[in-house]
Each structure stands twice: as C-alpha cells, then as structure tokens.
Amino acid sequence: MKVGSHIEKLIPYIPGKPVEELERELGIKSAVKLASNENPLGPSKKGIAMMKKYINSLHRYPEGGCYYLAKKLSEKIKVPMENIMFGNGSNEVLEIIGRTFYESGDEIIFSQYAFIVYKLVAQALGAKYYEVPAKGLAHDLDKIGEHITKKTKIIYLANPNNPTGTMFGRKEFEGFMKKVPENILVVLDEAYSEYVEDKNYPDGLSYLKRYKNLIVVRTFSKIYGLAGLRVGYAVAEKGIIDYMNRVREPFNVNTLAQFAALGALDDEDHIKRTKDLTKEGLEYLYKEFKKLKIDYEKSYGNFVLMKSPVNSMELYNKLLKEGVIVRPVGGYGLPEYLRVSVGLMEENKKFIKALKKILKN
Ligand SMILES: Cc1ncc(COP(=O)(O)O)c(C=O)c1O
Structure with missing residues (x-):
C-alpha cells in the first residue's frame, strides 16, 4: 500500500x-x-482502590470529558475545568496538539536530544521541523528563539527533558517567552515536574495567565505510577483546549484510567x-x-x-x-x-x- x-x-x-x-x-x-x-x-493504592470500585461499570462507555477527574484536578491545580483536556497518556496530548494546530507549510521546533515524540509527531504530520542544537545536553532557549520564523507554529520544550534529565530555569524561560510571538504555541512538557525541587524551576501552571499561547502538558505515568493505564493532560487557555477537544477521539481515556488517576491525585x-x-x-x-x-x-x-x-x-x-x-x-x-x-x-x-x-x- x-x-x-x-x-x-x-x-x-x-x-x-x-x-x-x-x-x-x-x-x-x-x-x-x-x-x-x-x-x-x-501504582498508588488509592488509585487501585478507585479502579476496583469502577470495574463493574466497564460495560458503559467512559465519561467523554473525564468529568470527575477534571473536577478534582481543577480543584487541585486551581485552574477552571474548561482549561483542562485529557489524553490517552501525555503522548496522545502531544500528538493532538500537532493534529489540531498544524497547517500545511507550518514549522515545528524542538531541541536536539529532546523527548523523541516531538519529532515523531512532526514527521507523522509531514511537517518541516528544526532540531535546534543543544547547549551541552540541555535545551538552548536562546538558540531556539533564533530559529523562529514566520512559519513557526509549535515549539515543544521538555522541562525536565528526557533522556538528558536537564532543566531550564525561570529567567531563561521568561526571557524566551518574551521573544515568542503570541501566534506561536509553546508546549511545555512537564512529565517529570513533580520530582523537581529546585526553587528556580519555572512551574508551567503558574505562567498560564501571563502567556496565552502556552500549553502545559503533564502525566499520570511517572510520579503517580499509572503508566500502564495511559492518562495525561494539557492545561491551557480555554480556546486552545476547546479546539483540542474537537480533535480528540470522543472516549480517549478509559474508565479505569480516569478513576485510578482521580484516586492517585490525592495520594x-x-x-x-x-x-x-x-x-x-x-x-x-x-x-x-x-x-x-x-x-x-x-x-x-x-x-x-x-x-x-x-x-x-x-x-x-x-x-x-x-x-x-x-x-x-x-x-x-x-x-x-x-x-x-x-x-x-x-x-x-x-x-x-x-x-x-x-x-x-
Ligand atoms: C518528557 C516526556 N514527555 C511525555 C512522556 C509520555 O508519557 P505518557 O504518554 O506515558 O504520559 C514521557 C514518557 O516517557 C516523557 O519522558
């Protein structure tokens, strides 16, 4: 074929x-x-307990918008529910971002040594992409900024990055965001954010009010121990989330995953x-x-x-x-x-x- x-x-x-x-x-x-x-x-024991509770409802379709999980997460991270969207793992969220916002001719940017899925998403879309040389093993946000062109649409950043484990700080991130035009989406992948203790860490959620073109992506696969269930989420401006919800498959997060994540959030x-x-x-x-x-x-x-x-x-x-x-x-x-x-x-x-x-x- x-x-x-x-x-x-x-x-x-x-x-x-x-x-x-x-x-x-x-x-x-x-x-x-x-x-x-x-x-x-x-996995979190509280997550397992919740899963057991819902196992007898598996003949039903899941909550399409992960209502209860969204409600709980919204309270925890103090962001309205309409600003949150869930995916079958954060990988799916990263992919939905590409499928929602990429248009033919657009360019996608990420760092050398960045999490490999950004490249896979760009390639699957047939998009032109730049892998900007790293500074040592870390993202070089200044250089990434220099690669922005009129065609740039999405910039993927991982903080901390996998596989390098590197992190960029607040000043660097804020300086970078000042240079990014508002019509370019910055995707801040924070799969490991919960592990970071450094005071200089730019917690993406705290920047959402300031930067309307920012999408923060997180996951239940790492610290919450639910990699096998596949739940991740995006937090962003309401309009961005609305478009992504139109693109995602209607029942993209299964029932057990939704309720395990809900239980694990509290653990x-x-x-x-x-x-x-x-x-x-x-x-x-x-x-x-x-x-x-x-x-x-x-x-x-x-x-x-x-x-x-x-x-x-x-x-x-x-x-x-x-x-x-x-x-x-x-x-x-x-x-x-x-x-x-x-x-x-x-x-x-x-x-x-x-x-x-x-x-x-
Ligand atoms: C930086 C980063 N982002 C996203 C993911 C995807 O995680 P998941 O799809 O399990 O949420 C990973 C997984 O290793 C990762 O390292």
Whole structure:
C-alpha cells in the first residue's frame, strides 16, 4: 500500500524491553527494568482502590470529558475545568496538539536530544521541523528563539527533558517567552515536574495567565505510577483546549484510567515516598558513578543519563545478560550514553553490582 514519503521515513518508537520478555529470552528470573522511567513503587493504592470500585461499570462507555477527574484536578491545580483536556497518556496530548494546530507549510521546533515524540509527531504530520542544537545536553532557549520564523507554529520544550534529565530555569524561560510571538504555541512538557525541587524551576501552571499561547502538558505515568493505564493532560487557555477537544477521539481515556488517576491525585503518601526514593536512588547512583569514574548528567527527573565507559550497546547487552534492563539512547543521537531509571534501592544496587562486574572483566 502506498504511503506518503513522510510516513515511509518514520522510524517507530522503540519502547523499553518488558521484564517478562527478557526473562523468557535468557531463561532467568528476577530481572529488573530500569528502562522506562516508571515508578518503582508501583501504582498508588488509592488509585487501585478507585479502579476496583469502577470495574463493574466497564460495560458503559467512559465519561467523554473525564468529568470527575477534571473536577478534582481543577480543584487541585486551581485552574477552571474548561482549561483542562485529557489524553490517552501525555503522548496522545502531544500528538493532538500537532493534529489540531498544524497547517500545511507550518514549522515545528524542538531541541536536539529532546523527548523523541516531538519529532515523531512532526514527521507523522509531514511537517518541516528544526532540531535546534543543544547547549551541552540541555535545551538552548536562546538558540531556539533564533530559529523562529514566520512559519513557526509549535515549539515543544521538555522541562525536565528526557533522556538528558536537564532543566531550564525561570529567567531563561521568561526571557524566551518574551521573544515568542503570541501566534506561536509553546508546549511545555512537564512529565517529570513533580520530582523537581529546585526553587528556580519555572512551574508551567503558574505562567498560564501571563502567556496565552502556552500549553502545559503533564502525566499520570511517572510520579503517580499509572503508566500502564495511559492518562495525561494539557492545561491551557480555554480556546486552545476547546479546539483540542474537537480533535480528540470522543472516549480517549478509559474508565479505569480516569478513576485510578482521580484516586492517585490525592495520594500524598505515595507521592512523598516516590520522591524520597528517587532522591535517595539518584544520590546513590551519582556516588557509585563517581567511584567508577563514569560521567553522568545531573538529573531533575527519575532517571540519569550516564556516559558509557565502553561501547554503550555492548554494555547494554551485557547488563541484559545480568538481568538488568536499561535504555540505549542512540536513537536520540547519544550513542555514547545509556539512560538508567531510578528503581527500588535493591534494584539500583543490582544494577551497580552488574556494572562493576562487567567493567572489571
Ligand atoms: C518528557 C516526556 N514527555 C511525555 C512522556 C509520555 O508519557 P505518557 O504518554 O506515558 O504520559 C514521557 C514518557 O516517557 C516523557 O519522558
């Protein structure tokens, strides 16, 4: 079947290897997966309880607009419901933004090493896009600003970014926004915002009144531990949300996902435990990397990018044989690096033990 050349060129997203698949392939047990920036504590118990409550309503279609979840989130983040739109994961939200606002001839901008889905969205649309050179591994907002043309329509920014773990600060963001004309959408992807403790972090939600062309995108996949259910959301000016709601599929977020997210939103204990565990895990990994003289990038998320002291794919494959799954990032143009998600402390220790064993041989 013939497809457009932009579809022909699309390189599919490669997800992290599932634990079960690796165990089956290698005939091993108790492999650990540190490859998809998931929550190692599992889903919020309050989320699970809510899901159980709604399991007997699965013969019904879901709430089309996620009414109860929207209401609860609206109270929590102090933004009217009409300014919120939900997606089947934030990936879908990122895609709906493209499908809603891109018109033939428009250009899309994002940073080198940015989250790969921005490029996939642009490619699927057949859009012209610019990957603006990073500053080290971080977004260079000044340079991104310089790439704006009359045709620019959407700018995707990840803060913190995956896979680099880098963050830009408030001053940098505000300076950038001053330069962006109001007819260009700035999509601030904050999938890891809940992990950030830095006082200089520009919390996107606090800027929505100031910048009418800003869309903040968040997810329940990371700190809330609901990656398997697929719930994410956009917060933006009412008119923007209204257009996106016209484009999304009517029942795009399933019932269990909606109610699990609603339960998880309240689960302060789960959130705190996740943050504490992530902090402890990152500190442990940094300390061990330093001992091994391995370079890494300080991370503001729940993962860390390490520079592999040997061929990264060789190291990745040897780690697999030791029952540890990490993520190669050659597809991001970072062939010398591996991304490691923070796991439970025993998982982090298993990874370091395997790493030491491999590097010794
Ligand atoms: C920066 C960033 N944005 C968005 C996503 C998509 O998350 P989800 O579709 O699970 O909400 C991810 C997932 O890894 C991410 O790292």
